[in-house]
Amino acid sequence: MSGFDCDFLVVGGGSGGVRAARMAAQRGARVVLVEAAALGGTCVNVGCIPKKLYSQAAHFAQDFADAAGFGWDVPPPRFDWERLKRNRAQEIKRLNGVYEHLLRTAGVELLRGWATLCDAHTVQVATTDGARRWRARHILLATGGTPSVPHFTGREHVLTSDSMFDLDPFPRRLVVVGGGYIACEFASIFQGLGAQVTQLYRGEQILRGFDEEVRGFLAVEMRKHGLHLRVRTDVAQVRREADGSLAVALSSGETLAADAVLYATGRVPNVAGLGLGAAGVTLSPHGGIVVDADYRSSAPSVLAVGDVTARIQLTPVALAEAMVVVEQLFGSGERRMDYECIPTAVFTHPNVATVGLTEQQARERHGAVRVFRTDFLPLRNTLGGGTERVLMKLLVDAASDRVVGLHMVGPDAGEIVQGFAVAMKAGATKAVFDATIGIHPTAAEELVTMREPVPGGA
Secondary structure, eight states, rough: TOOEEEEEEEEBBHHHHHHHHHHHHTTOOOOEEEEESOOOOOHHHHHHHHHHHHHHHHHHHHHHHHHHHOOOOOOOOOOOOOHHHHHHHHHHHHHHHHHHHHHHHHEEEEOSEEEEETTTTTEEEEEEEEEEEEEEEEEOOOOEEEEOOOOOOOGGOOOOEEEEEEEEOHHHHHHHHOOHHHHHHHHHHHHHOOOEEEEEEEESSSTTTTTTHHHHHHHHHHTTTTTTEESSSEEEEEEEEETEEEEETTTSSSEEEEEEEOOOOEEEETTTTOOOHTTTTOOOTTTBOOOOTTTTTTSSSEOOGGGGGTTOOHHHHHHHHHHHHHHHHOSSSOOOOOOOOOEEEEOOSSOEEHHHOOHHHHHHHSSSSEEEEEEEHHHHHHHHHHOOOOEEEEEEETTTOBEEEEEESSTHHHHHHHHHHHHHHOOOBBBHHHHHHOOTTTSSSGTTOOSSTTOOOO
16 A cells, blocks of 8 residues: 555545445455545435435324224324424434444544545545545545525525425425425425425426326326425525515416425535546536446546436445445456346335336337236225325336336335336346236235236337
């Protein structure tokens, strides 16, 4: 290690950075990780984990309503926002400690501070004790992404997703701007917790990039829960009123009253202040670090994984990419990342989960495609009285009989689709699905009992 202070310096203590640092240290490398904020990154602190906890909290409103149909007399429930916030904060603090324990027991040197690249092998780390330069054989940038809010009049009055978990007080009237998964999830969460939510999206339909039928089906179901979802709607400005409330002026001339306004209109790679120019690191037009198949940037000693590359913004993808980097630098170098058939879920009410191609993508790639589709009222709602329906959809390449797309909208969609993602990764055909015995009575059995394709689907 002549001339270097460490073998591997990781900037960013989120999922990808922590995994890479820990695994590299376990392989005998001297590893330093730099992080100024809480360990765990977006996912643990202001993303996946707290968001799903709040989503689960929001589902209880429907559970209480459904209980009567099953013979339970439930007194009128009362929601305690402050208690939920306290309990969530306690759990996140526990997870922060778990991450730190994993790093330290693996032998990683943890520096609490800000990192700036001076050149392709040198990082200046500023801590409360001062600044020091570290020379590293390899540098990994895993700084994730950050919410992006467009410039408009009244921008200073709106919130981003990072601020939604500790709002004080609870917003009785919430306006959510955006149509992506973050906007849809927070709209569902706060509607379920008791807020009056209006979601505004300037596009034709929410969840751009998802299967068209899934998008439309979800919009219908979200509206059933009382959400005011308005598409083709633009915000002109947001202003603070004398009573402290917010007025959201729309381009149509209409004005909406709100206690809080969430802008969930996208995230951008977190590269500000990293000194990438000094190291010769190139950015894409979208602001992400450009990397090759081995996650090396234009400066070969500087690598990047996760959201900072603006590829697929999913925690499991960052973890998998981190493992490829570690194997490339300190292992056999044989491990590779496969971006085909990556499953994903959206924790709206109802949930969405998908793996593989949308119908449009399947037709573009394979030409002749058989479409199998069903929607139904789940068993729970026959007594519970709910009107929420389930959608399931399979896309099959007509030439090979291989299932190339699987989509679900309904309760526990993520839990169900995860298992089917394994089958699709293994190349399962529709014949294999048909030969599989379903578990009865479950929603999941519908995915192995659909026999007749949608007319014209071929």
